[in-house]
Amino acid sequence: MKPSIILYKALPDDLHKRLEDHFTVTQVDNLDPETVQKNAEAFANAEGMLGSSEKVDAALLEKMPKLRATSTVSVGYDQFDVDALNERGIFLMHTPTVLTETVADTMMALVLSTARRVVEVAERVKAGEWKQGIGPDWFGIDVHHKTLGIIGMGRIGLALAQRAHFGFGMPILYNARRHHAEAEERFQARYCDIDTLLQESDYVCVVLPLTDETHHMIGAEQFKKMKSSAIFINAGRGPVVDEQALIEALKSGEIHAAGLDVFEQEPLPVDSPLLSLPNVVALPHIGSATHETRYNMAACAVDNLIDALNGKVEKNCVNPQIAK
Numbered sequence: 001m002k003p004s005i006i007l008y009k010a011l012p013d014d015l016h017k018r019l020e021d022h023f024t025v026t027q028v029d030n031l032d033p034e035t036v037q038k039n040a041e042a043f044a045n046a047e048g049m050l051g052s053s054e055k056v057d058a059a060l061l062e063k064m065p066k067l068r069a070t071s072t073v074s075v076g077y078d079q080f081d082v083d084a085l086n087e088r089g090i091f092l093m094h095t096p097t098v099l100t101e102t103v104a105d106t107m108m109a110l111v112l113s114t115a116r117r118v119v120e121v122a123e124r125v126k127a128g129e130w131k132q133g134i135g136p137d138w139f140g141i142d143v144h145h146k147t148l149g150i151i152g153m154g155r156i157g158l159a160l161a162q163r164a165h166f167g168f169g170m171p172i173l174y175n176a177r178r179h180h181a182e183a184e185e186r187f188q189a190r191y192c193d194i195d196t197l198l199q200e201s202d203y204v205c206v207v208l209p210l211t212d213e214t215h216h217m218i219g220a221e222q223f224k225k226m227k228s229s230a231i232f233i234n235a236g237r238g239p240v241v242d243e244q245a246l247i248e249a250l251k252s253g254e255i256h257a258a259g260l261d262v263f264e265q266e267p268l269p270v271d272s273p274l275l276s277l278p279n280v281v282a283l284p285h286i287g288s289a290t291h292e293t294r295y296n297m298a299a300c301a302v303d304n305l306i307d308a309l310n311g312k313v314e315k316n317c318v319n320p321q322i323a324k
């Protein structure tokens with residue numbers, strides 16, 4: 001008999017079929033308590049689950065006594081209570097690598113569009129304001145050869161450094177928990193403490209996972225240390241940044257502008273002050289959102305679940321140490 005799984009995300013037809021070749025699939029819209037209750041038997045029998053952007057906590061796991069593996073269509077796994085999974089011996093699979101280059105492209109797009117005011121100026125053209133040769137009120141600031149600070153020199157940080165170094169001739173500063181020889185050798189990146197990075201960077205790019213240590217790691221104190229001409233980019237997770245402090249820093253001119261792909265609350269509430277600031281480029285968490293990459297992530301998550309339920313966790317497993 002095929003193992004049963006819960007699928008809580010729509011997948012392309014061929015990938016859905018691949019899951020059905022291996023498993024008995026129950027598809028649900030979300031993991032809300034009402035959904036779980038309505039499909040209680042399917043949840044009780046599920047040995048695997050696959051989806052994204054839904055909380056998986058101890059209360060949900062209680063309803064899934066047979067669960068052996070979870071597979072998220074994302075690299076970030078802050079939605080999961082990893083301790084609870086470990087305690088139950090449940091594998092957590094994720095999709096690193098397949099999305100790295102696309103997210104780095106998005107970060108470079110945020111740097112460029114914020115510095116050159118691409119969104120704001122394009123809106124002015126559409127509004128019919130381009131009536132004569134443009135003056136300084138349309139100008140932006142340069143990106144090439146400015147100093148780029150990267151907080152989080154992991155897979156994505158490294159791909160961003162590559163673009164900035166080879167494409168834009170930017171000196172690179174970085175901070176992470178450890179030194180990264182590859183970044184230093186290939187991109188002449190210089191490791192520094194966060195304060196030095198904040199003080200010396202023209203662009204401060206954050207691409208950190210959300211953890212207890214990184215929650216509100218960037219707040220009022222950190223914005224005060226940045227140059228008043230600095231541009232701040234966040235594409236990691238919203239709660240890594242104290243959003244209220246960011247709003248104050250943007251309003252008071254403590255920093256020049258911000259390019260954001262992630263927010264403390266998503267979707268960003270329509271009354272967020274961020275939306276009325278002309279010096280903010282706000283994107284709807286599109287870091288990995290290209291057709292190619294989203295397909296590759298889904299395919300990776302499907303393979304990950306098949307692997308994990310067959311006891312194969314050498315690749316893409318967050319907690320391989322629980323294997324018996």
Ligand SMILES: NC(=O)C1=CN([C@@H]2O[C@H](COP(=O)(O)OP(=O)(O)OC[C@H]3O[C@@H](n4cnc5c(N)ncnc54)[C@H](OP(=O)(O)O)[C@@H]3O)[C@@H](O)[C@H]2O)C=CC1
Pocket residue numbers: 075076077096097099103151152153154155156157175176177178179207208209210211213214235236237261262285286287288
């Ligand atoms: N906007 C979007 O759509 C997307 C957002 N993301 C987010 O980006 C994050 C990073 O992805 P990826 O690069 O693949 O992950 P990696 O695990 O490869 O990199 C994470 C980096 O963060 C650093 N880090 C972690 N904790 C701390 C800390 N307390 N202090 C300083 N540095 C820290 C790590 O340091 P060290 O190297 O020393 O271990 C590492 O350099 C994801 O977790 C996710 O939240 C990812 C994809 C898309």
Ligand SMILES: O=CC(=O)O
Pocket residue numbers: 073074075076077099287288
């Ligand atoms: O935010 C996206 C991810 O893959 O993590």
